[in-house]
Amino acid sequence: PHPDAWRRVDAYLTDTLVGHDDALDAAVHAQNAAGLPAIEVSPVSGKLLNLLARISGARRVLEIGTLGAYSTIWLARGIPDDGHVVTIEAEPAIAAIARQNVDNAGVGAKVEIRIGRGEHVLPTLEQPIRDGAIAPFDLVFIDADKESNTVYLDWAARLGRPGTVVVVDNIGRGGEVANPATTASHVIGTQRGLEMLARDPRFDATALQTLDLKGWDGVAIAIVTDAAATAGG
Numbered sequence: 131p132h133p134d135a136w137r138r139v140d141a142y143l144t145d146t147l148v149g150h151d152d153a154l155d156a157a158v159h160a161q162n163a164a165g166l167p168a169i170e171v172s173p174v175s176g177k178l179l180n181l182l183a184r185i186s187g188a189r190r191v192l193e194i195g196t197l198g199a200y201s202t203i204w205l206a207r208g209i210p211d212d213g214h215v216v217t218i219e220a221e222p223a224i225a226a227i228a229r230q231n232v233d234n235a236g237v238g239a240k241v242e243i244r245i246g247r248g249e250h251v252l253p254t255l256e257q258p259i260r261d262g263a264i265a266p267f268d269l270v271f272i273d274a275d276k277e278s279n280t281v282y283l284d285w286a287a288r289l290g291r292p293g294t295v296v297v298v299d300n301i302g303r304g305g306e307v308a309n310p311a312t313t314a315s316h317v318i319g320t321q322r323g324l325e326m327l328a329r330d331p332r333f334d335a336t337a338l339q340t341l342d343l344k345g346w347d348g349v350a351i352a353i354v355t356d357a358a359a360t361a362g363g
């Protein structure tokens with residue numbers, strides 16, 4: 131096959147199974163127009179998040195790393211009308227764009243954007259969120275600064291319950307994840323997160339490499355185990 135054949139395959143799979151969507155296209159356009167990096171998940175990965183929410187019957191979703199809310203919209207579409215997505219964004223100006231995008235997509239009522247760094251916002255989610263809706267979250271999507279992945283995983287277990295689905299984005303990084311001599315802090319953070327998923331009894335996990343319009347990367351998928359119920363915290 132042609133060395134770029136995977137690009138055609140990704141376009142084919144996106145056209146065939148995911149389709150195109152004005153609200154999602156507009157969200158990406160607004161994000162790009164604001165000068166934000168084009169690092170939202172690919173359409174096939176967005177659909178994967180949507181399907182995982184539906185397969186797991188999720189009603190409460192936690193997202194760490196909002197950016198332009200592209201993945202937020204996919205997740206919000208995968209939960210019932212009375213469900214909630216709490217999404218954490220460190221930058222107020224980015225959160226404002228995300229707010230417009232989720233409202234424009236018609237899912238604004240389901241989405242609460244918490245502004246601040248994850249390490250500061252996550253402890254506050256042990257308190258009631260809105261309308262009496264509180265943790266545990268049914269699905270957690272981790273897609274923020276990779277250096278903090280172990281911190282975010284710890285909070286995913288604490289704010290989740292046995293059975294909670296945990297998804298970690300960007301676990302391949304063009305193959306760098308398998309380089310034990312890497313000095314890149316984001317790769318080291320990714321490796322530490324994967325090692326935690328392997329060793330921490332609160333998780334059981336696998337990961338898949340992905341090759342799509344975002345390049346060569348990957349996604350880890352985990353379940354929170356019964357050990358989380360007895361771990362305290």
Ligand code: DHB
Pocket residue numbers: 169170171273274299300
């Ligand atoms: C980067 C971060 C992401 O979450 C992503 O999906 C792609 C790239 C980055 O920091 O480069």
Ligand code: MG
Pocket residue numbers: 169170171273274299300
């Ligand atoms: Mg990402």
